[in-house]
Amino acid sequence: MSSPKPPMYIYHLPYEERRKLCQLLDQRSKWEQLGKHMNFDDLTIAGLKTEVFRRQSPANELLTMWGQLNHTVLELFILLNRISLYPGMALLRAFVDDKYHVLIKEDNMPERAAKLQIRDPKVPTANFNKSAAKTLSKRPNIDQTTDNNVTKNGHLVANNSSPNAPVVQRDSSKVLSACVASSAGATPHIPYPELEIATENWNAHHILGQGGFGIVFKGTWKWTQVAIKRLETKEQSRKDFSELIRQSVTELHCLNAYRHDNILPLYGYSIGGPHPCLIYQYMPGGSLDSRIRTRDHSKVLSWPTRLKIATGTARGLQFLHTTLHGNKPLIHGDIKSANILLDLMDQPRIGDFGLAREGPERHYTHIQVTKVQGTLPYLPEEFLRSKQFSTKIDTYSFGVVLFELATARSPAGDNKRLLKDQVVNHPQENLLQLKDAKAEGGEFIFAELVRIGKTCVQKRAKDRPEMVSVLLLLDKVAV
Secondary structure (H helix, E strand, O other), X not given: OOOOOOOOEHHXXXXXXXXXXXXXXXXXXXXXXXXXXXXXXXXHHHHHXXXXXXXXXXXXXXXHHHHOOOOEHHHHHHHHHHOOOHHHHHHHHHHXXXXXXXXXXXXXOHHHHHOOOOOOOOOOOOOHHHHHHHHOOOOOOHHHOOXXXXXXXXXXXXXXXXXXXXXXXXXXXXXXXXXXHHHOOXXXXXXXXXXXXXXXXOOHHHEEEEEOOEEEEEEEEOOEEEXXXXXXXXXXXXXXXXXXXXXXXXXXXXXXXXXXXXXXOEEEEEOOOOOOEEEEEOOOOEEHHHXXXXXXXXXXXXXXXHHHHHHHHHHHHHHHHHOOEOOEOEEOOOOOHHHEEXXXXXXXXXXXXXXXXXXXXXXXXOEEOOOOOOOHHHOOHHHHHHOEEOHHHHHHHHXXXXXXXXXXXXXXOEOOEOHHHHHHOOOHHHHHHHOOOOOOOOHHHHHHHHXXXXXXXXXXXXXXXXXXXXXXXXXXXXX
């Protein structure tokens, strides 16, 4: 009996076979179907569609993204079976073990193919490299051949595969760059040396902030002030690296697809240098979080300005919820004062779309997710306990932001009581005790921010208003 073929990685596929396969996949957009079987989300697939307008192959970009995450030709062969692209399987026949050739549907082997246990792929639980030795003399079980490295969004997680498999982190910048480029669409590419000049070679004096996945610098590019997020991949686990890819790709998709006066503009991206970068409009007003809690009296927000910020943020959120792509809203998922940025005139812009996800179709109230992400004091109970994801999560988070605008207190509260609980349970007759004393006057606006905030943080999701209704309530508040 011949020895089994060693696994071939997608990026080692010969040029001619890859070219012909991409032609097949690009016909009738079969690559979209394949992308869904690879468990890429709709936003990622929508970003790849822009390759057509650039006269590029979406299928080739899809294979690049999946291949850079160490997937094999055998995995691809099996997914082609699931979308019934048998000519494509025939192109890969020479690169997979003979025992899998039965999957290529031919007139003389329908019964044999039918006996294989082919089920709709979910998140795979079995590792092919562990199970292969047990199945050498048996018909292959398709659900045992898919590597367990795929998560919901088609990104890499913990790997127990062959010791000969390349380690992703050895080439992590290349992987991240490939994913960013595939998601950029028509967003301009900015050469890395220009960003070095813009930031005076990443001078520490230009640092605006630092997060888990990068550092944000202020820079001057083409005589324009910009904010540059330099994505970092050093000393990260595979899980962290996968999450960095997912959030970067999601942010690119969202800022490309949703353009609005109250959404932070993306100017460009940069790959090819030591670090991939995202370049945004600079917001000289800083974050709402820093302005609410400032000790600089000159930066204290007046009450009319607080109302303007609340109204603008609500306008941006309702735009995300009502501008439907594929009959689905976009849910930000991480609305908080730190992610609301202010321009020179203190107009708000919603930023940081790394946790954004598509919501349910119109006739459903929510979707079920497998993981809770976000910032704890801003998240409602039905999401924390039951992982029910809907537009009402953004409504709840926005309600907490309204309480911050009214009180200037931390959303985490004090004495083990969240700000939401402090405000909701405070006696109505003594409500002014919670008012931010740094800003003079504004008793009526304060009371309205609290009143509307309370409607947003109702315990039951169905009792909370949609953001369109919240915007209308804020618009009616007289200054």
